[in-house]
Amino acid sequence: xxxxxxxxxxxxxxxxxxxxxxxxxxxxxxxxxxxxxxxxxxxxxxxxxxxxxxxxxxxxxxxxxxxxxxxxxxxxxxxxxxxxxxxxxxxxxxxxxxxxxxxxxxxxxxxxxxxxxxxxxxxxxxxxxxxxxxxxxxxxxxxxxxxxxxxxxxxxxxxxxxxxxxxxxxxxxxxxxxxxxxxxxxxxxxxxxxxxxxxxxxxxxxxxxxxxxxxxxxxxxxxxxxxxxxxxxxxxxxxxxxxxxxxxxxxxxxxxxxxxxxxxxxxxxxxxxxxxxxxxxxxxxxxxxxxxxxxxxxxxxxxxxxxxxxxxxxxxxxxxxxxxxxxxxxxxxxxxxxxxxxxxxxxxxxxxxxxxxxxxxxxxxxxxxxxxxxxxxxxxxxxxxxxxxxxxxxxxxxxxxxxxxxxxxxxxxxxxxxxxxxxxxxxxxxxxxxxxxxxxxxxxxxxxxxxxxxxxxxxxxxxxxxxxxxxxxxxxxxxxxxxxxxxxxxxxxxxxxxxxxxxx
Numbered sequence: 223x224x225x226x227x228x229x230x231x232x233x234x235x236x237x238x239x240x241x242x243x244x245x246x247x248x249x250x251x252x253x254x255x256x257x258x259x260x261x262x263x264x265x266x267x268x269x270x271x272x273x274x275x276x277x278x279x280x281x282x283x284x285x286x287x288x289x290x291x292x293x294x295x296x297x298x299x300x301x302x303x304x305x306x307x308x309x310x311x312x313x314x315x316x317x318x319x320x321x322x323x324x325x326x327x328x329x330x331x332x333x334x335x336x337x338x339x340x341x342x343x344x345x346x347x348x349x350x351x352x353x354x355x356x357x358x359x360x361x362x363x364x365x366x367x368x369x370x371x372x373x374x375x376x377x378x379x380x381x382x383x384x385x386x387x388x389x390x391x392x393x394x395x396x397x398x399x400x401x402x403x404x405x406x407x408x409x410x411x412x413x414x415x416x417x418x419x420x421x422x423x424x425x426x427x428x429x430x431x432x433x434x435x436x437x438x439x440x441x442x443x444x445x446x447x448x449x450x451x452x453x454x455x456x457x458x459x460x461x462x463x464x465x466x467x468x469x470x471x472x473x474x475x476x477x478x479x480x481x482x483x484x485x486x487x488x489x490x491x492x493x494x495x496x497x498x499x500x501x502x503x504x505x506x507x508x509x510x511x512x513x514x515x516x517x518x519x520x521x522x523x524x525x526x527x528x529x530x531x532x533x534x535x536x537x538x539x540x541x542x543x544x545x546x547x548x549x550x551x552x553x554x555x556x557x558x559x560x561x562x563x564x565x566x567x568x569x570x571x572x573x574x575x576x577x578x579x580x581x582x583x584x585x586x587x588x589x590x591x592x593x594x595x596x597x598x599x600x601x602x603x604x605x606x607x608x609x610x611x612x613x614x615x616x617x618x619x620x621x622x623x624x625x626x627x628x629x630x631x632x633x634x635x636x637x638x639x640x641x642x643x644x645x646x647x648x649x650x651x652x653x654x655x656x657x658x659x660x661x662x663x664x665x666x667x668x669x670x671x672x673x674x675x676x677x678x679x680x681x682x683x684x685x686x687x688x689x690x691x692x693x694x695x696x697x698x699x700x701x702x703x704x705x706x707x708x709x710x711x712x713x714x715x716x717x718x719x720x721x722x723x724x725x726x
Contacts, residue, residue: 254291254328255319256300261289262320263307277306291331326358333365383589385492389499390590394577397553400503406482407507418514420537426471429508430458430478437474440721444713448473451481452718459721469540475505503550510537510547516555519548522652523556529654530628530643531613541630542641549575549643558649561625565601567638569594578646581622583667594673596620596666600627601642603662607631615655617647619663626650626658 264274271282271289278285278299287293288303295303304311319325327349333339334346347353347361411421414428430437435451439462443450450459458477460470479501488494510533518536522528534544545562552558559578566572571593574582583593595602600616607614614629627644650656665671674680 252291252317252328253294254331255317256295256314257289257291258324258328259314259316259320260285260303260307262324263309263313264289267307269307274303274306278302291328323355323358326355326362329362330358330365333362338365338369382491382495383585383591385490385495386591387584387588388492389495390575391588393499393575397577398549398575399551399554400500403483403500403504404507404512406479406504407511408513410478410482410508411511416511418511420539421471421509421511423471426474426508430474433478433481435478435481438721442717442720444710444717446709447714449477450714450717451477452722453481455723457721459717469543471509472505472543475508476501479504502546506539506543506547506550509539509543512551515547516551519551519556523558526652526656527654528556528652529613532654541632545641545643553577556652558645558652561644563595563601563640563642563644565595565640565642566636567605567640569597569602571595572639578625578644579622580625580644581620596664597672598662598664598666600629600644600662601640603660604629604631604640604642605638613655614660615658616660616662617650617658619661621665621668623647626653626656628653628655 260274264271269277271285275282275285279302280299288295288299300314301311304314307314319328330347330349349358410429410432413432414425416425427437434456435458436456438457438459440459441462443459443461448461451457452459458474460473460477480497483497483500483504485497485501488497515533515537518533519528522532530541530544530548533539533548534541537544539547542564549560549562552560561574561576561578561580561582563574563582564572571583571590574590576582582590583595584590585593597603599618600614603616604614610631615626616629617624617626624647625644626647627642629640629642631638631640633639645653666673675683
């Protein structure tokens with residue numbers, strides 16, 4: 223709750239509404255900051271602890287406890303303190319420390335009362351006037367650096383998977399539909415007079431221009447980035463057309479999305495993942511505008527011809543983008559629960575979403591990334607289908623129910639991936655491909671389903687073979703560190719300095 227910057231004469235007793243507002247402020251205000259503000263105002267007026275205590279009817283020791291932030295003061299006491307110091311109550315409740323020195327003192331006090339100092343077993347540092355400011359600043363900075371290193375070291379694969387599992391749960395709870403992001407997309411498209419339908423590359427550039435950015439296509443974009451935004455000069459740097467992705471709109475729209483959404487440097491891996499989801503969502507909402515896309519989907523549902531391929535072709539996007547966008551809108555606008563999977567050719571799950579009850583393989587943390595997908599699922603079977611032009615459809619009986627899926631294989635620098643969209647059997651009547659006769663049965667996670675080799679093969683080759691594993695190079699490595707995981711900040715800053723326009 224934001225603090226109200228409303229001032230009123232201290233001697234005037236507050237009415238019920240003002241009293242309630244002040245009580246709200248007192249409930250959220252930091253006792254350490256209040257104490258420093260009281261001390262700052264007291265010493266500025268040449269008052270001793272005894273003087274202020276006498277003015278408010280409290281012992282000097284109680285005023286000292288208040289100033290040191292060891293106890294939350296009652297709102298009635300703070301009213302009397304404010305009156306004695308001849309300031310409005312709002313000045314005591316201001317969230318900002320009264321001086322840079324006071325801010326350092328508050329930071330150190332907070333740190334010493336936190337779990338990090340307790341775990342280190344360090345003696346408490348007395349925070350008083352005798353502690354030089356430079357020493358105080360050094361201690362605070364050292365504490366911040368220790369905390370940063372601990373946070374960085376905590377960014378283990380386990381922590382990342384846990385953060386991703388929590389994010390996926392949030393997406394499931396709201397059917398992967400984000401109304402605020404849809405509103406941002408509508409506003410941007412209206413601002414450039416988008417007539418509806420597919421968003422052209424020119425339309426994408428017009429959105430950037432509307433936001434005050436110029437576009438610069440370069441050959442030397444840092445290898446760890448998809449785009450770089452120069453916020454000082456309002457420039458967006460993108461890979462040259464010869465080296466760009468299959469959809470050149472995507473990296474530009476994601477860069478625009480980060481700006482529109484006011485993203486700041488991620489506070490951790492969970493924040494970084496949330497920002498990625500938001501930028502990807504907004505980019506897709508711009509390429510497949512909600513109104514036109516929903517109209518098309520509703521018409522297709524009425525005709526019982528829903529198709530991810532048709533959505534892809536109508537809006538000139540990649541199959542994966544169309545599949546993602548379908549999950550955004552299917553439940554909210556069509557009342558169809560759905561799941562999405564992206565599976566590597568090795569059989570491991572890369573990313574997924576569901577709100578239809580399908581049981582994805584997961585680890586004890588609830589994370590799905592890197593988990594083996596059943597060989598009998600559509601997402602695995604499709605790799606063996608020679609026809610890569612036509613969509614592949616399949617019914618799969620699983621312990622959690624029967625699901626119908628459509629799947630396609632796409633290439634990437636990291637190998638082939640299948641992208642699949644599926645629904646429970648009860649909803650397949652709305653889709654093209656429902657007439658398929660392809661059907662499979664999965665008993666996973668029962669090991670005998672597909673994770674254990676058939677008995678005859680095991681008997682023949684067990685003890686008579688030795689495969690040489692080809693693990694990922696990053697298997698034993700820590701997660702990429704830094705504010706933006708995996709991004710070389712030195713490389714980015716050097717690039718920006720090289721391309722920044724000269725001073726006018």
